[in-house]
Amino acid sequence: xxxEKKPEILSLTEDELxxxxxxxGHKKFRAQQVFQWLHLKQVFDVRQMTNLKADFQDYLTEKxxxxxxxxxxxxKSPSDQTAxxxxxxxxxxxxxxxxxxxxxxxxxxxVQSGCSLDCSFCATGKIAFKGNLTAGExxxxxxxxxxxxxxxxxxxxFMGMGEPFYNYxxxxxxxxxxxxxxxxxxxxxxxxxxxxxxxxxxxxxxxEKQPYRxxxxxxxxxADKRKRIMDIEEKYPFEDVLGYLxxxxxxxxxxxxxxxxxxxxGINIFPDDAKELARWAKLLNAKVNLIPMNTEFNGMHxxxxxxxxxxxxxxxxxxxxxxxxxxxxxxxxxxCGMLAGQKLAS
Numbered sequence: 133x134x135x136e137k138k139p140e141i142l143s144l145t146e147d148e149l150x151x152x153x154x155x156x157g158h159k160k161f162r163a164q165q166v167f168q169w170l171h172l173k174q175v176f177d178v179r180q181m182t183n184l185k186a187d188f189q190d191y192l193t194e195k196x197x198x199x200x201x202x203x204x205x206x207x208k209s210p211s212d213q214t215a216x217x218x219x220x221x222x223x224x225x226x227x228x229x230x231x232x233x234x235x236x237x238x239x240x241x242x243v244q245s246g247c248s249l250d251c252s253f254c255a256t257g258k259i260a261f262k263g264n265l266t267a268g269e270x271x272x273x274x275x276x277x278x279x280x281x282x283x284x285x286x287x288x289x290f291m292g293m294g295e296p297f298y299n300y301x302x303x304x305x306x307x308x309x310x311x312x313x314x315x316x317x318x319x320x321x322x323x324x325x326x327x328x329x330x331x332x333x334x335x336x337x338x339x340e341k342q343p344y345r346x347x348x349x350x351x352x353x354x355a356d357k358r359k360r361i362m363d364i365e366e367k368y369p370f371e372d373v374l375g376y377l378x379x380x381x382x383x384x385x386x387x388x389x390x391x392x393x394x395x396x397x398g399i400n401i402f403p404d405d406a407k408e409l410a411r412w413a414k415l416l417n418a419k420v421n422l423i424p425m426n427t428e429f430n431g432m433h434x435x436x437x438x439x440x441x442x443x444x445x446x447x448x449x450x451x452x453x454x455x456x457x458x459x460x461x462x463x464x465x466x467x468c469g470m471l472a473g474q475k476l477a478s
Contacts (some may be wrong), residue, residue, distance in 0.1 A: 141196035142170055142268030143305065146314060158188070164314055166192065171315030174275040199272045215337070217277060224262045226293050228273040230281065238287040241273045243303050244294025249328055251349075251362045264299040270306035274316070288318060291326040291347065291392075297333025304337075307344050320344055326392060331368040331376065338380050346384075347411075347421070348373070349392045352400045353408040358422045361400070377416055390419040395443060397425070397435040406446035413452045419455040420447060 138153065150163035160174045162184075165459055176199045178189040204225070205218035215230040224245035231238040245262035264350045270290075279284050288310060290296045296303040303325060311320045320343040327333060337346060350370065352358040359365040377389065391413060395401050414419050423433045435443070440456060448455040 138195065138197040140266055140268045141166075141192070142176075142199055142271055143266050143302075143309075145305075145309065146312065151227070152195070156191070158191070158215075162188065167312075167314050171275075171309060171312060172317075189478075199268060199275075201269070201272050201276065203276065219269075219271075219273055219276065221265070221272070224265065226265065226269075226273065228277060228292055230277055232283070236286040237281070237283045238289065238432050239274065239277055239285055240289050240292050241270060242292030242294055243270055243290055243296045243299045243306075247294045248298060249295055249362070249364055251328065251351075251364075264302060265294075267302045267305040267309065270302060271309060274306075274310060278316075285316070286318065287322045287324075289324045289326065289347075291324070295328055295330060296325045297330035300333045300336060303341075304342065307342075321387075324390075325345040327372045328362060328364045329368045329370060330364070331373050334373065334376065338383055341383070343385070345388055346389065347392050348377075348418075349389050349394075350406065350409070351392070351394045351396075353412055354405070357400055361394075361396070365440070369401075374412055374416065383417055387419070389416055390421055392421050392423065394423050394425050395435050395440055397433045397439065399432065401439055401443040403433055403446065406443055407450070410447050410450035410452045413447070413454075414450070420452055422447075422454055424455045424456075424458065 141149070144152070146163055146167045149167060150160050153163050153166075154160055165183060166181070169175045169184075175181060178184065178192050181189065182237070184192075196419075200221070202220045203217050203222050205216075209215065213232050217228050217230070219226050219228060226242035226245050228242060230241040231240060242265065244264050246259050248261050273292075274285065274288060284409075290303055291306070307320075307323050307325065310316050310318050310323060324345040324347050325337070326347040326349060334346070334348075341432045349362070350358075351361050353370065353374075355365065355369060355371065358370055381389070391409070393400075393409065409420065412418070422440070424440055425432060444454055444456050
């Protein structure tokens, strides 16, 4: 005999929560009260929800499952004040990163435990894939880190472990809950979802007119090179992805699209790479985020600072908005491509 699974309360929208409460004979306004405790105040213990009566608190405990997680490890960088956290949801473990800047507080969160892709430069694809996270588990990383700091989170990037568009529904649901006016109310333009190029997910994202920023992990604009760097090129060729984006660019907002580009010495930072990358960036009106390679897998290496500068300059001189993101959190294995390299608990 199977035990019926309780609804995960952190994954529910306010309307969904209201529907369940009303169906059980409770007042609709209770949904907003509970929603704000969870998503605005990040309180997960019903006994601390002080404007709720004890019998209603008992009902919530019996009806719903509440966040159940542990932070197994914390690594703080002495050089740039970044921090990395290892979250555990049962057997699923993920890493998330706090990225403080002068004018904003950003975090990088995960959508899967491990990753079903195997990009040649990325540590996450080298570990066992443990599955998708629920929307509530994605949110728990946000709220868990917010509880640790007095500074309000202003920017959230879905660029940690996993491919967001292979967990599309939960990723989009989490983003909408983060942006909800009764929750953290973070601007949708400050929430970015990154994809390696999952074309069906990109199509859904645009057709649904999602308001979040879209970051395409490109890393090469030549098929043979991209195939060497990213195995997804075999399934969703970048020419198909970029062709679709060109066709639909008018349906996206100004500044909504960006390219992520890992610079790898001797592979994708030659003059022809810069010329073709600039051509596509201008065609699609896309900003380019340049990221020096942080790992050393498969004989690949980080370019010298001189080569990084020359590649950046080649883009800028062609009229492209390009930013060298450098490598915050590199000294704690929290930079791009490094999550879960050596740190997951057994």
